[in-house]
Amino acid sequence: MGITIKDVAKAANVAPSTVSRVIADHPRISLDTKKRVRKAMKELGYHPNVNARSLANRSTQALGIVMKSSADKALQNPFFPEVLRGISAVAHELDYSLYISTGETEEEVYEGVQRMVYGNRVDGIILLYSRVDDNVINFLLEKDFPFVLVGKPCEHIDRITHVDNDNVNASIDITNELINQGHERIAFIGGDTDLVVTQDRMRGYEMALEKAGLPVREDYQIHKEFLKSGGREAVHQLFQLEEPPTGLVIVDDLMSIGVVTMLEENGISVPDDVSIVSFNNLYISEITRPSLTTVDIQIYNLGNQAAKCLIEKVNNQDEPAKRIIVPYELVRRQSSQHVSLNGASTS
Amino acid sequence: MGITIKDVAKAANVAPSTVSRVIADHPRISLDTKKRVRKAMKELGYHPNVNARSLANRSTQALGIVMKSSADKALQNPFFPEVLRGISAVAHELDYSLYISTGETEEEVYEGVQRMVYGNRVDGIILLYSRVDDNVINFLLEKDFPFVLVGKPCEHIDRITHVDNDNVNASIDITNELINQGHERIAFIGGDTDLVVTQDRMRGYEMALEKAGLPVREDYQIHKEFLKSGGREAVHQLFQLEEPPTGLVIVDDLMSIGVVTMLEENGISVPDDVSIVSFNNLYISEITRPSLTTVDIQIYNLGNQAAKCLIEKVNNQDEPAKRIIVPYELVRRQSSQHVSLNGASTS
DNA sequence: GTGAAAGCGCTAACAC
């Protein structure tokens, strides 16, 4: 069942090892035999068995992709297909396959990673999230298993190759966008505070405010997982304050859309009453109304770079830990405007 | 490098074959040795090498997932993470791993599938799309390789196990929703006409109109990939007609959002001037404004069923071809309303 | 109930 290397060898009148060498395009095989062998492979319809190869080789030509637990379906989802595209492009080019592991809980995710590593299923792993105190990272470090992180590690930062944006500066810039438009009361809406990306973006926000001499107010920060029921309330409260914000920095475009809706339910209009800026530049950010002023973090590129780094690392165990910063870009759209225009629609 | 079955055997004072039998939980191994072996495995930190097992076994405990080419990033994306969740849940439960293959072009996708099959990487494949004249399906059929289709095959329908919604009836129902609200001029906006799902939904739309004695007008159908530049124009034209539609059936929620934006750019408001209904009930459909009246097709469930069917088929090559229809549900939200309310906002 | 040995399909010394 299935053509093996032996069949090809026989047909081409060479030894199996020669066929193997032809497959690997070994330099010191004569062009003539190469041709003959290749012809035989074609004719017989030969395809190598990757398992056998992996066994002999201790290399799988496969990369593992690990997402964070998909329990909170909302937030990171649109991110995933795009980063996958980026990874897939280089994987395909370099003839790597992709394994994927996810799970509803952290525990499931961890188990998945163990399976990949212990089972010799993959040569390396791309982690698509970074959270404090993550046992997956500790496990991989301990096993000295090649991996790359998309995002910023919160520990061992110089031991972990990672691909990230400069989220702090991105956040400073996007917050300044509001400040430059004259906003002085700017609130921050974030997600899971365990995620490093949330932390960085919040820090940038605070730094920008401080630099501009604006107060950093605690009642201007929301961190509930507010795409669920709690969030609606939290946003409502924010605008019940004596001095409600006129600008909002939101950690993700998808959240922004939810917030816009909540606001409009309360008769608050974007950008006429409040300006919104956010992050990620998802596809949807352009086609929603208002279109979103956001930071394009180049998701595809993040995936692309991560895959490249990982493959380098796989091919050379001694490759030093790297840090790749993918540039970001501000995208100005309709959701933010100069504070002096506030109330435009009601006037 | 790595604990093998032999190490365990030595430690437990048995033969390697016995260890193997313990792993497989073979019945005629004494409980005593089982315990002893298991203890040794624990102590040594043994983990089976899946490649070796696959080689000996001709089974990989892995499923392949094939998406359609990701070139058109817009349409099917939000679908993917959700269906993956569904697949992943059962894969995890039954100890299967997931292998994923995508590509920018059809050709790349096809190559990926070949790699999975020929390389013995997976035991079976889940196809996440159905399009006419697809060489991937033909390839799998020809090789008699286990696979399951999410969607409806356009050929060999009784030979292919597939998991689908009843898209024709779903479309009839959602179109009737508009008809029952008094709409008589109802247009259809679809995507790629090669996709079976587009065809089914269009047919349902037409059948509903006919049943209601409403004309099926050709100038009421748009099929450009209109999330790109062409679409804006097409929608514009639609509302330049002498009798512009008052209702729109749109093949996907994400498209709906784009259309709402285009309409509002032209001063046409949803649902006050035109009602919109669509399909899929993506997460975003609920938080956008207006929230979308749509058909919940239970994406998670589609994935779940597909994975189950595939594993059955893998375990029993003679499993007959099945057809699983996942029920759908109408979700009424703000984007559609009775035609008599039209113009409400301008009055 | 358990062991010995062959073999899954391939690669990688080591020969010549």
Added chain:
DNA sequence: GTGTTAGCGCTTTCAC
């Protein structure tokens, strides 16, 4: 340049 051979780690007859 190419053939021979010994594994990679596991499963699976076939003995006993």
